[in-house]
Each structure stands twice: as C-alpha cells, then as structure tokens.
Amino acid sequence: MSETPVEKYRAISPAEFFYKYREIAGFSNPARAIYQTVRELVENALDATDAHGIMPDIKISIRKVDEIQEFYRITVEDNGIGIPPDVVPDAFGRVLFSSKYVLRQTRGMYGLGVKMAVLYGQMTTGRPVEVITSKPGFKRIYYFKLRIDVNRNEPVIIERGSWRKNREWHGTIVSITIEGDWGRAKPKIKEYLFKTAIVTPYANIVALTPDDEIIYYPRIIDKIPRPPLEVKPHPHGVDLELLKQIISSHNYTSVEELLIKGFQSIGEATAKSILQQAGIDPGKPVSELSDNELLSLVNTLKSMKDIRAPSIKAISPLGSDVIIAGLKRVFQPEFVYAVSRRPQAYQGHPFIVEAGIAYGGKTPMSDDDKPIILRYANKIPLLYDEGSDVTTMVVKEDISWDHYMVSFPAPIAILVHVCSTKIPFKGVGKESIADVPEVRKEIKLVLMDVLRELKKYLSKKAKEEELKKRAEHLAKYIPEVARGLSVIVANGSKDFEVKLVQKLVSIISRRTGIPVPEIQQVLESIRIGA
Template sequence: MSAERFNQISPSEFFYRNRDLAGFSNPTRSLYTAVREFVENSLDACDQKGILPDVKLVIRAEDDTKQDPRTYTLTVHDNGPGIAEEHVPLAFGTVLYGSKFGLKQARGMFGLGATMAILYGQITTNKPVKVYSSTDGDVAHSFEILLDIQKNKPVIQKKSKKKVKKRGLVVSISLEGDYSKAGSKIRDYVYQTSLITPYASITFEDPKDNKFVYKRILKTMPEPPTIINPHPHGVDVETIRRMIVQSRRDNISTYADAVPLLHKALRLKEEDPSHDAISERASRRWGRLKPEVRTAVAITDALKCNRAYLQDITIEDIDLDAGMIHYYDNNVSQSRTAPLQGDGIFYSHIKNLVAGEQLHSFLTDRFQRIGPKTAQNFIKFAGFKSEQHIGLLDNKDLVKLSDSLQTYEDFLAPNPSCLAPLGESPLEQGMKKFFEPDFLEVIQRGASAYSGFPFIIEMGIAYGGEIQSRGIKTYRFANRIPLLYDEGSDVVLKVVNDIDWGRYKVKHDAPMVIASHVCSTRIPYKTVGKENVADRPEIERELKLAVQFLARRLSSYMSRRGKAEEAKKRANLYAKYIPLISQFCTELAGRKVEPKYTQMLRVGDNV
C-alpha cells in the first residue's frame, strides 16, 4: 500500500474549490455579487480619502444573440484615489491581499470579494481582468492580469500607460452571468446603495441600454473612521501571540534607522568598517549609545556582517530557543536563516529585545481603553507582575492572560472612533428623498459592543405619503452595504417581526418602511457572502430598543392623526346637516332669512 500523499493548497485554490462560500454559487448570484464587490470597493476607496464618490456601473452582454446564462462584461468606474502602479498586480491578482485588515469600519472585511469576482470571471471565460488606475490624474497605468490559482500570484498579460485627465480606477471583467434573473436584485442594490450613501452619485447602465441615475443628495460626508488598537475583550490567544511578535518586530526594526548613523555614533573613520571594528568601538561607547544604535551594533555582531550588508537586509524574527536569526536578503529577494552568534553585552541586548515590553506597558500601549491604573488593577486580578516581559510568557501564561482579558469586567467600553455611522440627518434626508412619507423619524443609538467589537445601530421609520408597499418593508444595511439575500435568517427581520405592531396602532397592511443600519469594525455575518447578520444578543438588544423608540414615535403620530381624522369627520357631518337644520328652523319660525351658520362651519373645519 502506497504512502498517503499530503499537499498544501493556496488561498486562491481553496476559494476556487469553494467559491460558493463567497457568494459565487451560480450565474445569477455571481453576477450580483461581482457588482456588489466592485461598487463597494469604489465607495470604500472614496470614503477613506474623503472624496465625494462618482461611481458608474456598466453591464454589457458580449453576444446579444445568446440566451442567459451568457458572458457579460462588467465595468466599474470611480473617481477615487486610484491604486499605485506597484500594488495593482497584487491587489487584483492575489486572494487575501488588500488594505482592509486594520481594526476600523469598512464595507469589505477580508480583501477577498473583488479578487473572487476576478477569479470567477477567469474560470468561466478564461479572460483577464482589465485595470486602469491613475493616482495623479495625469498618467493612467493599464494592466491585463490573470491569476495563477495554484500559486496565488498575478500573471501580467499586458501593461501600458497613457495620459489622462481624471484620477480614479476602472476595473473590467468578463464573467458568466444571468442578468434576466439577477437584474432586479442588481437594480435594487444600486437603489438601496444610493439610499444609504446619499453623498454619492451612482449611475447604472444595464444590458438593455436602460440608464439609472441617482444623483447625490448631500455634499458632506461622514467623518472617516480611524484605525485603533484592539479592545481587550475582543482578543484570543492567537491575537495576543501575534501582538507579541509584532511588538518584538517593532523593537528590532528600530535598527534600520540607526544603520546610517553608525559612523557618527561610533566615530568610525573607515568608509565600510568590519563588524570587528564596529563591535570594538561600540564596546567602549556602549553606555552613551542610543537604543536603536545598540540594536544595529548587536545584530552586526550576531551576523558577523559589515554595515553595508546590514543595510540590505530586513530582520524578520529572532528565535532565542533555536538560536536562529530569520531575515530577508533584499539583494537576492529571499528569506535567509543564520545561527545566532555573539555573547556579552551584544547578546544580552538581543535577548532583551526578544523579551519584549514589560506587561504593564504592553497593556497600555497595545490595547485601547487601558490606562496605567486600569493596567495595574488588571495585572493584580490576573495574577501577573507588571515587570514581566511579554516575550518570555509561555503557552500556559498566554492562555491565562487571554482568559483574564476576556473576563475582567472593569475595562471601559470599546472606543467608537473606529466607526463611521451615516448620521441621523443624512439618513433622514435620504429616506425623505426616496420615500416622500407623511411621517419620518430616525434614531442613532449610542455605541455598544459585542465580544470587544464596537457597533452602532441607526434606524429610520417612514409611514404613508408616496410609499407604495402594503405591509412593513424592511431595508437592511451593514456598513452601508444593502443586504438583499437570506433576509429570513437576519437578526433585523427577527426583531421587526417580534414587535407587536398592533400595540403601536400599526395595521398589518400599513404603508411603512424601516431602514436599519448596523455599522461595526466586525459585522458578524453568518457567511462570507455578507448577506445576513447573526443574532448576537448585544446587537439584537440595540435593534429592539431602536425599533421600540421609533414605534412609540409612530404611535404618537397615529394618535394625533386619528384625532384629526375624527375631527374632520365631525366637520363633514356638520357641513352636511347644519344647512338643512338652518333651513328647517327658518321655515318653522316663519322667517325669511336663515341664520348665519357659515361661521360655525369654518370653526368646524379648523378643529
């Protein structure tokens, strides 16, 4: 019997085999998902740079004689900042490569969706993605790129550049789709995106040459979110381990800025001194050297290299237990490993670097909402010591630290500065423009958190007016993304359906719209396809409070409207019978002139 063979697959290979996970399950869903991913990337790019978005979406059938499903060309234009030439191949030809991995609010989460659309287009049409990018509004770089699925690397088919007059990005892919079935969803998506992004101008041209134009309603944008440190309730053992590694890298990386300063700091006369000369001079001046210069000297001594070589490498990690230094050699563009050599003050300095920060400073510098006093109280609660070095914690200590961070109850709530809610006024203006209701009320709840991730709920209710639907119509949004599929399992629908609307004087066929927006650094989607929000208790509670607040406001309006309608009915009754009563009384009294009752009717009209 032959030995079992083991293989490793790349991220692109994994998603090629499991593309259903990302929403590319069939031609209908895939066309819709591709539209979503590219439009959202354009809006995110503009949001991050404070640019009022102008987005144009064009879908064209490549062969009008064929029936669906068939090949379509999907093109998205935007006026965003563009992508630098050197990043374009990796951004569009590598799965899980992007700029959305920081802890802040963004429409995308994984740097996955657009590349998955490109991957889907490639496997259904074998055509490259075409990218035109200009970061300065003067020169646009053009690429045609295929994705090497097995290696998860871009393959550039063509590359050129030309003069342009506008900054921005144009992405065009060919893919198999079914617009006859996906068209209604795509139109709804564009419509709802315009509703939740009232500061954007969005144009959609469909395969039938229909043009849908949604002009921006507002000329002001929400404040952009900021990247923040993680909240202690939102980390696990692996996150802490990565933070420790990053802390160690930050300590080690300080040497890079000090390399050019070695001559001056050590008062060396040779143009390219050997490591022996550097070590000898540094030993005599050690107490007067800055920490970063000490690090550069210690690494030079450990690797037995000169200053010139040190400038051409990047230290990746130092493993004291294995006695190895891992570094990247820029001369040959590959990673290398060397035995850790050295002793005395130089080795001690490296050992201190690897040991990392003390626990107290690690907590205050690497986490949000932890000040010196809180850190001290937590360390006492967790059973550690302030002076312990994080790089020397073993696995048991890391688990203990993680558990303590998640269970300690005296941390402040997460910092909401990483969020960018739309705001009550923009949401109100958007709903007013789109629905033209008789009654409109919006609310933005205060920041809350689940599992250490901050979130904010925004919600609006519109009633009557030009609303055509009968029954409650719910629009769901998450980080300004319309959620159109899988609504039955979404927490928003669960909350809305659990409300006893009769209690608030709302009938089951009432012309009413609810728009719900959840914004967070980490939306708890149930799937990678980002179509429904999981029913986390904290989010469900905030949604329920928002709905109840708006329902009470609507109930008050309905009561006022009911009283007004009753008064109007009475006035109509008076207007019908008072003239007859006046005529009868005049005849009964034998008079010729009827009493003046018009004043009474005017009073009734004003009731």
C-alpha cells in the first residue's frame, strides 16, 4: 500500500516572492528588464526633485561592462533631496519598504521598483547595487554597496563609507548592473525618455547610451508643478484594516479624537454626527472599541454624504502651461491646447484628469482609426498595454471624431494625464489604467473639452481657406476689369488702371479678411502666367 505524500509548507519573504515571480513587476526578459531599471531609477530621481520643489537635473548612463556577456551598468544621478544614510540600506535592500506609502501623489506606489532591479541584477550578474547620496545641509557624502538577502528580505551591506563635501552637492547616484538586451530595449528607452521630456519641460535630462549616443532634453520652462503634500485619509476611503492601522499608529484617547485628528474633512460637529449614527459614545477610549463597533464606524464613515470631497493638496497636476510647452517642443504644432478638469474623487481618493492636443505642424500622421495617444499616470509615461488602457477605450468607443471635424489618419496627438493618490493600475507593472467609471467619465469630458477647441480652430481655418479661394478667384479678374474700365473711363490711362487695381485689391481684402499682400501675390502669379 503506497504512502500518502505529506504536503510541506513554508513561508517565503516578499523578496523571495518577487525574486521567483519577477515578471509581475515588469522584469520578464533582458530587454524589458533594462527598460524597467532605467524607468524605475529615473522616476525615483524625478520624485526626489520636482515633488520637493527642485528643478530636476537628471543624468543617465547605460554602459556595457563585459566584453562577452550582455552586462550593463545603469547609473542615474539626480540633484534631489537625497536619502538619510540610516535609511539607504532598507530603501534599496528591503522589498516593500518605501517612502511612497503615504497619502500623496508619487510616481511609484508599491515599494517594488528599484528593489526589483537590485534583485534582477543579483540574479543575472551577481553584482551589488551602489548608492552615493547626501541631503541638503549635510556636510558629508555617503556611499553604500549592498545586496538583498532574499530569504530574510533584508539588506546586506558589503561596503560603506563617507567623505566630506568639497562643494554644495545634494542628491543621489544609483548604479545597478544587470543582464540586458540593449538592441531590443533601445527603442523603448528612447521613447520613454522622449515622453518623459514632454511632461517635464522644466527638467534637464541627459542620457549616454552604450552606442555613445547622447540624448539631451534641456529645460525649456522654469515653472514647476505644485509639489504634492501628505494628507490624512478621507472617510470615504477607509476600510477596517486601514482604521486599525490608524488606531495602532497613534495614541488617540477617545473615538471622537480619532475621527477629528486621524481623518481629513471631519470637525467636532461632524465627528459627533458620525458617532451618533454608529451608536458609539464620543468619549469612549479607542482601545475599548469592539470589532463590531469598528465595523459599524467604517460603514458609517463610508456612507456619510455631507463630508467635504478629498483634499487636492495631495495631488500635483501638470497644468496647461507645462502640457502646452511639452507638446510645442516635440511637435511644433500649428494648433495646441490643454486643459485640467476640476478635481473628482473615487473610493475616497482625489484625482484630476488633464489633456492636451497637438494638431498639424510636425505632428506625425496617426493610425487609420485613432490619434497618436500619449498616456500618463502621475507623470509616468505608459508605453505598454495601450489596447487595454481606459484612455484608449474612450478614444475608440466614446468619442465621435467626425463631430469634431477629425478623420483619420490625421496629424493629431492627444495627451491624457491622470493624477491621484491612488491610480487604478491594472497590474504592478504600472502600464495601463483600469476602466474605472469615474475615471473614464472624466477622460471623456476632458477630451471633449480640448476637441471643442480644435473644432473651433478647424472651422475657422476652413472658413479662411474658403474665403482665400474666393479672393483668389476674384483676384484673377482684377487686371481685366481694371483694364476695361480704364479704356471706358480714362481712355486707357495706365495710371488710372494701376489705381483701380489697388482699389479693387483693397475692397476684396476688406470683404474677405485676406491680407493685401496675399492678393497681390495672386495678381503677380497671373501676370507671370500671362
């Protein structure tokens, strides 16, 4: 009789989980890995600068470091706020440890990105990550070389040191060596930097590639979006676990104090009303709340209708000036327009949808069924999974393009940016936004806003072109009419004929709005043709 196999159980650390299932975070192959590493480091660099009111200076270097194997050393330097030296090991060596687990807009959100790059580097090259950093006002610069203990999800410091500053430098330099496929990754990395430059015209971005190519996007405006601020949770975004976390991380003496100090948009009167509906004594100690009372409190908070909308201080929209500057730089369009919608909320989180449109000029021709789509979430360009993104769904399903005088293909590009404290990404790869009804509605409305302005422009342009055709048609008869009238009225006087031509040109210009020089050019072409 055969023995029944015994199941073996064991727990694994977060680091080991993502080590085994790295595809989840975008490290599925060498080409995707090199792109993902550049992206994570650049986004961290931008968050360390513009999110703190600093004009970004970002330097990127991608160098092949092995003659035989496809090993690449990726280094990104920023001029940001730096990292406290005691935090560096965990920031780069502990998965799910992050400064981004706060309620404000950040480019990252999972605490995975850079650690996944470190893990991938360990797996493929065995080389550690190197970090150099210093904060403003610090007198020393700190250096770390470390790796991740996968089983324990802990940083292992291989080398550390520090030296005195000889200049007032602050920021962070991170170097990670990974196995990559530069040939296949190159187009995506260049596209990523190009699209990042569109929404960061206030940044200097320079990259040196393995081909010794320099990619440079200089700063073209000095206006930086308002940095986001950390805020308290909104009552509509609370659940049972979040409420327990808030209670355990603070020493609130009463339930009333918990509501007033632990949440935004709740004052004394609102707190009393909430607790009355939940059937809880305002003075009851937080530590004495039962599970049923906690659940009742959560349900009451979620159902409250007279609470102010979530604070928008936690989010940082680009603004129309930044969007227009970025679109002008890359497309040099004949028409450009941008708008930011009013703040909205979903699941207790504020969000703003913005859009820009570029038409004509050097804007490339679009596909046969849709415009060029530039998708962004919290200032991150989204390059993959376009077909499953909510913006693409709106563009293809919700917009009647004929109504706006647009037929494809056309020289048209649209930019859509969604910013929020909680972007509803479809996966941890952060490449597409889910079809959330509140977000979809706002994307549709913002596209309609910019398309209405495009329609006005195209309508005006069509009228001007029609008037120009009429003016050109009339101008063809000016010489003959002037000559005939000159014979009848002034015995063929050339002076009279010239004056009459000038008068007729002036009349046509006044009636059509076409400048006199343009009508005179038509006359000149008639004379040359004659």
